[in-house]
Amino acid sequence: MKRILLFSGLSLFCFFGMSQRPLDLELTLTSPTDGATITSEQVFDLIVNVKNVGTGDLETSDSLYYYLLMYGDTMTFAPSNQNHLEYTGNLTHPTESFGISRVMAFSNQFDGVMVDLCIYVKPMNAVDSLFDPNEVNNMDCISVNVVPNDLSVSKNDLETIQLSPNPANNSFNLVGVEENSVVSVMDVQGNMVDFNRDNGDKIDCSTWSNGVYLLKVANANGTSVQKFLVSHE
Structure with missing residues (x-):
């Protein structure tokens, strides 16, 4: 069963107002699967599916903030040292979805450790203010088992x-x-x-x-x- 993590530093509160446009997104972490075994110092694809489950469009001018959490702590991304990545240009009508794939690797300091990972997304638009009425489904979590890398090469x-x-x-x-x-x-x-x-x-x-x-x-x-x-x- 996927773990539900409590975390600080990343607000899931939703602010409502008459001028805000509702946009309900649902995130599913599709790869790796929960309980998968990952070899340290070896790259793997971290893939999520973002589905529009609301009644309005995710427009090309909207941004999607992408957060990666490990053990509930929000990670930073090099070289900008920001706590999120920003994706734009993903026009998504109701019931449609799109995928986000990123490569990742664990150092050998995680050998033998079960690592809790979560991905969280938040729609943003500085001009046309957005709110997501159901931010609970904006996050998905898995636990993966990291094993030592024997570097199966000659x-x-x-x-x-x-x-x-x-x-x-x-x-x-x-x-x-x-x-x-x-x-x-x-x-x-x-x-x-x-x-x-x-x-x-x-x-x-x-x-x-x-x-x-x-x-x-x-x-x-x-x-x-x-x-x-x-x-x-």
């Missing part, structure tokens, strides 16, 4: 790909990455981090926030995921 692949220095200050180098490899970096909340490799295998991280990141290298031989730290002195 041993040679792990031995040849090296990242240095670690911790990194303003830049770091990759050694042993094959030419046709796909390289990606994300923070521990699953947000992809923009970068380029124009200078060979040197990556500039001077503008990144201090913290833990995951480097993923994928090629025909398999996939390597390495954790590294950015620490600006």
Whole structure:
């Protein structure tokens, strides 16, 4: 059974007024499922379905504020450090729905832990004020079991790909990455981090926030995921 979490810092109160436009949304967290097993340091899709169960339209000028909660605490999103993401342009008539998919990953500090996750959405419009008459169905929660990552890839692949220095200050180098490899970096909340490799295998991280990141290298031989730290002195 899905857990109902009590949380602070995120108001579910609804303010009514004659000038406000009612908009009733219903959120369902579709992936992963409640009780699923998630491997640490491995990306997965966090997918929700937002359905318009009211009588009015979610218009293209309306915004949807998207909040992620872990153990009832509202998370912040890099690099803006805001406590929500904003989605616009989703015209949705009554009974229609749309999906929001984001990638996420757990660091190995969650190994062996059952993690409570909730997604909450709130319709917003600064010009044409909105209220949702039934905000209880704007949130859905699951619990997932995080297990250690055995990085099921070839041993040679792990031995040849090296990242240095670690911790990194303003830049770091990759050694042993094959030419046709796909390289990606994300923070521990699953947000992809923009970068380029124009200078060979040197990556500039001077503008990144201090913290833990995951480097993923994928090629025909398999996939390597390495954790590294950015620490600006």
